[in-house]
Amino acid sequence: MGLSSKTIQVKIKSSCDVFLELWKTNPCQVPTLTPTTIQNCQIRDGEVGTIGSILFWNYFHDGKDRVIKTLTQDLDEAKKLVTFKALEGDLLELYKTFVTHVQVDTNGSNNLVTWTVEYEKLNPNVPDPDTLLEFYKEVTKDIETHQLRN
Numbered sequence: 114m115g116l117s118s119k120t121i122q123v124k125i126k127s128s129c130d131v132f133l134e135l136w137k138t139n140p141c142q143v144p145t146l147t148p149t150t151i152q153n154c155q156i157r158d159g160e161v162g163t164i165g166s167i168l169f170w171n172y173f174h175d176g177k178d179r180v181i182k183t184l185t186q187d188l189d190e191a192k193k194l195v196t197f198k199a200l201e202g203d204l205l206e207l208y209k210t211f212v213t214h215v216q217v218d219t220n221g222s223n224n225l226v227t228w229t230v231e232y233e234k235l236n237p238n239v240p241d242p243d244t245l246l247e248f249y250k251e252v253t254k255d256i257e258t259h260q261l262r263n
Contacts, residue, residue: 116210120229121246123253127260129193129217129224135256136195136215137188138162147255149173150248157182164188167200174248179203186212193217208242209233213249226253 125132135142138161141154152171159166166185171178181202188195199211210233218225228249230242 116231116233117241118229118231119241119243119246120227121250123226123228123250125224125226125253125257127224127257129219129226131260132226132253132256133193133195133215133217140168143252143256144171146259147252150252150255152178159185162188168197170202172248175244177203183213187214204242204245207235207239209235211242215249228253 135146141156141161144151144153150173152173153169154171155169157167157169161168164185164187168183168185170181170183172181173179179202181204182200183197184200186196186198194214194216196215197213199205199208199213204211210231212231214227214229214231216227216229218227228246230245232242
C-alpha cells in the first residue's frame with residue numbers, strides 16, 4: 114500500500130489568520146469551540162506552538178468516542194500551514210501513517226481553510242478517510258461560528 118492523500122477546502126467568513134493561530138499556538142482551546150466534535154486536547158510533551166510538541170486528543174467521529182496522540186510536525190509561517198502526525202490512537206488501527214495538514218489562504222475576499230490528509234492504509238479493505246474530511250469541515254464551521262460571534 115502506498116501513500117495517498119485527500120483534500121477538502123472550506124470557505125470561511127472569519128479571519129484565516131485567527132483560525133490558523135488557534136491551531137498553531139493554542140490547540141488546547143479547540144475543544145471549547147467544538148464540543149460536539151473535539152472534547153479534549155492536552156499537551157503531553159514539549160511546548161504548545163513548537164515543532165515536536167505532543168498532544169493527546171479526545172474526539173467524536175463516526176458515532177464513536179476516539180483518541181489520538183499527535184506530533185506537531187511542521188509550523189510553516191510562509192505557507193500558513195500546521196502539520197500534525199498521528200503517533201498513537203484509533204486512526205492507526207486502520208492506517209500505517211496518518212498526517213493532517215491545516216492551511217489557510219486569503220484569495221481576494223475568499224478565506225479558505227484547506228485540510229489535507231496523507232495516509233497509508235494497513236490493507237486494501239480499509240476505507241479512504243472521507244468521513245474524517247467531513248469531520249474537519251464540521252470542526253472548521255464550529256470554530257468559524259464561534260469567531261463570528263466574538
